[in-house]
Amino acid sequence: xxxxxxxxxxxxxxxxxxxxxxxxxxxxxxxxxxxxxxxxxxxxxxxxxxxxxxxxxxxxxxxxxxxxxxxxxxxxxxxxxxxxxxxxxxxxxxxxxxxxxxxxxxxxxxxxxxxxxxxxxxxxxxxxxxxxxxxxxxxxxxxxxxxxxxxxxxxxxxxxxxxxxxxxxxxxxxxxxxxxxxxxxxxxxxxxxxxxxxxxxxxxxxxxxxxxxxxxxxxxxxxxxxxxxxxxxxx
Amino acid sequence: xxxxxxxxxxxxxxxxxxxxxxxxxxxxxxxxxxxxxxxxxxxxxxxxxxxxxxxxxxxxxxxxxxxxxxxxxxxxxxxxxxxxxxxxxxxxxxxxxxxxxxxxxxxxxxxxxxxxxxxxxxxxxxxxxxxxxxxxxxxxxxxxxxxxxxxxxxxxxxxxxxxxxxxxxxxxxxxxxxxxxxxxxxxxxxxxxxxxxxxxxxxxxxxxxxxxxxxxxxxxxxxxxxxxxxxxxxxxxxxxxxxxxxxxxxxxxxxxxxxxxxxxxxxxxxxxxxxxxxxxxxxxxxxxxxxxxxxxxxxxxxxx
Numbered sequence: 038x039x040x041x042x043x044x045x046x047x048x049x050x051x052x053x054x055x056x057x058x059x060x061x062x063x064x065x066x067x068x069x070x071x072x073x074x075x076x077x078x079x080x081x082x083x084x085x086x087x088x089x090x091x092x093x094x095x096x097x098x099x100x101x102x103x104x105x106x107x108x109x110x111x112x113x114x115x116x117x118x119x120x121x122x123x124x125x126x127x128x129x130x131x132x133x134x135x136x137x138x139x140x141x142x143x144x145x146x147x148x149x150x151x152x153x154x155x156x157x158x159x160x161x162x163x164x165x166x167x168x169x170x171x172x173x174x175x176x177x178x179x180x181x182x183x184x185x186x187x188x189x190x191x192x193x194x195x196x197x198x199x200x201x202x203x204x205x206x207x208x209x210x211x212x213x214x215x216x217x218x219x220x221x222x223x224x225x226x227x228x229x230x231x232x233x234x235x236x237x238x239x240x241x242x243x244x245x246x247x248x249x250x251x252x253x254x255x256x257x258x259x260x261x262x263x264x265x266x267x268x269x270x271x272x
Numbered sequence: 273x274x275x276x277x278x279x280x281x282x283x284x285x286x287x288x289x290x291x292x293x294x295x296x297x298x299x300x301x302x303x304x305x306x307x308x309x310x311x312x313x314x315x316x317x318x319x320x321x322x323x324x325x326x327x328x329x330x331x332x333x334x335x336x337x338x339x340x341x342x343x344x345x346x347x348x349x350x351x352x353x354x355x356x357x358x359x360x361x362x363x364x365x366x367x368x369x370x371x372x373x374x375x376x377x378x379x380x381x382x383x384x385x386x387x388x389x390x391x392x393x394x395x396x397x398x399x400x401x402x403x404x405x406x407x408x409x410x411x412x413x414x415x416x417x418x419x420x421x422x423x424x425x426x427x428x429x430x431x432x433x434x435x436x437x438x439x440x441x442x443x444x445x446x447x448x449x450x451x452x453x454x455x456x457x458x459x460x461x462x463x464x465x466x467x468x469x470x471x472x473x474x475x476x477x478x479x480x481x482x483x484x485x486x487x488x489x490x491x492x493x494x495x496x497x498x499x500x501x502x503x504x505x506x507x508x509x510x511x512x513x514x515x516x517x518x519x520x521x522x523x524x525x526x527x528x529x530x531x532x533x534x535x536x537x538x539x540x541x542x543x544x545x546x547x548x549x550x551x552x553x554x555x556x557x558x559x560x561x562x563x564x565x566x567x568x569x570x571x572x573x574x575x576x
Contacts (some may be wrong), residue, residue, distance in 0.1 A: 061542060061543070066334055066487055067334060067338065067339060067490070067538075067542060068334050068339060068541060068542060069541075069542060106543070108544070126530050132557065138434055159336050167519060188550060190554075221329060221330075221333050222329070222330050222331070222333065223332075224341070225296075225540070225541035225542075227304040227544065228298065229297055229298040229302045229317075229540070229541070230295070230296065230298060230332070230341070230343070230541050231317075231331070231343045231346050232332035232341060232343065233329075233331075233332075234326065234328075234329045234331055234343075234346075235329075236328065236329065240325070241325050242325060242326060242329075247533050261328055261329075262329065263329055263330050265554065268328075
């Protein structure tokens with residue numbers, strides 16, 4: 038996992054947990070790529086990524102002083118309000134992305150924060166641990182609990198989750214009231230292309246980039262939401 | 273002095289030659305950071321008589337220098353469009369065209385009648401070229417008689433300017449172009465997306481749930497310039513060029529190839545300021561060439 042920091046003062050002062058930025062860089066893919074804002078550091082914001090495709094490897098090859106185009110903050114985030122006394126953050130793989138800011142906002146509202154990190158193996162686990170309690174879970178048992186992050190998580194007044202849609206679907210089964218940040222293919226990020234359709238249980242679709250990416254888990258028709266995304270451009 | 277970029281599409285005067293293409297600009301209320309001063313006009317997201325849910329995800333897939341989409345004309349239906357959006361358009365300083373869709377010529381005609389005289393609606397763009405609907409769409413666009421029948425059905429029921437958006441999925445676009453011109457179209461828009469498919473190697477199936485999608489973006493630009501040029505050669509009415517325009521030079525290719533104006537689509541997804549940049553870039557090009565108005569831009573348009 039890599040962290041990329043960029044100077045974006047207007048976004049840094051206003052971004053909330055679960056909101057994202059849509060990044061374009063050159064040479065890069067045609068369409069922008071959405072990234073949850075991971076941390077804010079003064080006038081800088083940070084994102085996390087894996088080097089999955091040709092596009093992201095170009096992004097990682099950038100050096101300080103290079104410029105990219107950053108549109109944001111976009112979307113509807115976790116919307117934390119005072120009330121719950123405890124919160125569990127469940128993150129799978131790159132799903133850690135929105136959690137540091139969520140943890141900070143939850144603590145500021147007086148919640149006790151438990152962060153459950155899940156990944157396939159210890160090498161894919163993120164070391165960020167901004168929680169009162171931290172639980173590690175790996176599918177192969179190489180660190181912490183041997184099994185999924187969802188299975189390792191305790192109950193709490195509020196559950197927030199981000200990770201592969203398959204994991205979020207398991208979260209929805211156990212905590213229908215959980216707030217989950219879904220993953221979709223995205224075109225414009227601004228609500229016009231209707232590419233990032235999220236199927237809803239009440240029927241129809243709405244837009245991950247506008248009404249989402251955070252939803253109450255019970256609102257989503259999980260069977261109709263693609264469970265795995267591969268972002269590479271076909272050649 | 274900056275060059276005169278105004279254009280006339282039939283009776284309709286536009287302050288600039290760059291319009292927002294249907295499906296890439298919503299209903300004009302969504303795109304942020306937009307500099308509207310440079311917008312020659314806008315075409316709304318495609319509308320049917322009734323609301324439509326659209327297709328299941330995944331709906332888009334990026335391909336080399338392009339994107340495939342199969343949105344399936346998701347939309348609220350014409351009543352909601354008239355109620356929620358047209359009143360806003362009525363106050364805007366550029367014309368808004370409504371992209372209309374139907375499963376039969378009668379449905380297109382019915383839509384035309386409903387939109388005729390609605391304040392805020394400056395004209396209609398007949399979509400006979402959407403590749404992502406089960407009924408209608410492309411079927412009307414690749415048969416000259418069906419294309420003419422739809423155009424006539426609309427023409428008979430409205431006094432608004434009528435543009436027809438053509439599909440590239442034909443063996444001779446000139447035949448379709450002449451058929452809809454004869455049926456009463458005021459202008460042609462060329463072209464809509466190409467039908468394409470991309471396969472997910474891990475899932476052993478297409479990347480889009482609809483199986484196929486419409487290909488747009490720079491990947492299709494030379495194909496689009498050629499087809500727009502062929503359409504322009506075939507008819508006397510104006511042709512509005514569309515296909516992979518990302519910057520002013522791309523728009524100028526269409527204009528020199530015989531188009532009266534252009535529509536910018538996919539570029540807006542990538543860069544919300546794309547339309548303004550294309551508009552300003554055209555002005556700069558004309559200034560550099562000491563051309564004082566777009567009307568004087570040399571065109572390459574031998575007539576068929």
